[in-house]
Amino acid sequence: MKEILFIHSAGPQGDLEGSGRLVAGLKRALPSGYTLQAPLMPAPDAPRARPWLEALARHVARARPPFALVGHSLGGSLILKYLAENPVPGGLVGVVSVAAPFWNAPDWEVAEFALPPNAGERLASVPRIVLLNGRGDDVVPLDHLSRYARAVPTVTTREIDGDHEFTHGDIAAVVDAIETLPGFGRGAS
Structure with missing residues (x-):
């Protein structure tokens, strides 16, 4: 079984809010052989980096190899921050991030x-x-890619169809x- 640890965006996380549409869509669209864990992160309406990074570390420690980290918006950017500040966990095959803000951009x-x-140096080992x-996406501009x-x-960066909350993502x-992650393709065991 291939495990996906999904880290959601900031804000409300109902079925039709925040990352809810993206999570539901992934659960429907992923082929058999995948499991998707989408834990609620601390205080999503008023997120702080440290509690989210600590929660992410706990979830990563429990992940079963092979696993991927998938994040949406703040969740995607904090996955990258976590991996840039810590050793790459064993069993991690890669990261997919959707609409991650680049937090050094003007106005961000x-x-x-x-x-x-x-x-760049630290993430090269992922x-x-x-x-x-x-x-x-009317929240995170394309230039963040x-x-x-x-x-x-x-x-690897890609522009895709869709808006920030995957109303039509x-x-x-x-x-x-x-x-495309190593060992996660349809033919992988």
């Missing part, structure tokens, strides 16, 4: 969520990182990105 400067200066952003690509040259593109 929030130091507690930002990547460390050596993030087997694969795919960053996606919807062309219709290119900012990540400059900071972390080993990432391209779930197939997210599943495809997950299946």
Whole structure:
């Protein structure tokens, strides 16, 4: 079984709020052989980096290999921050992040969520990182993809159809990105 640990966005997390549509869509669209865990992170309506990173560390420690980290918005950016500040966990096959804010962009400067200066070097040891952003995202601008690509040259970036909360999101593109992770493709055991 291939495990996906999904880290949600900030804000309300109901079925039709926050990352709810994305999680529901992934559960419907992932082929057999995958499990998806989507734990609630601390205080999603008023998130702080440290409690989220500590919760992420606990969930990663319980993940069964092979596993992938998939994040949406704040969840995606904090996955990258966590991996840039800690050793890559054994069994991690890669990361897929959807609509992750780049926290050093103009009007997005929030130091507690930002990547460390050596993030490119640290994240180079992650087997694969795919960053996606919807062309219709009115929350996280598309230029955040290119900012990540400059900071972390080993990432793969893709523009996809969809908005920030996946009201009409391209779930197939997210599943495809997950299946490009080493050992996670349809033919993988």
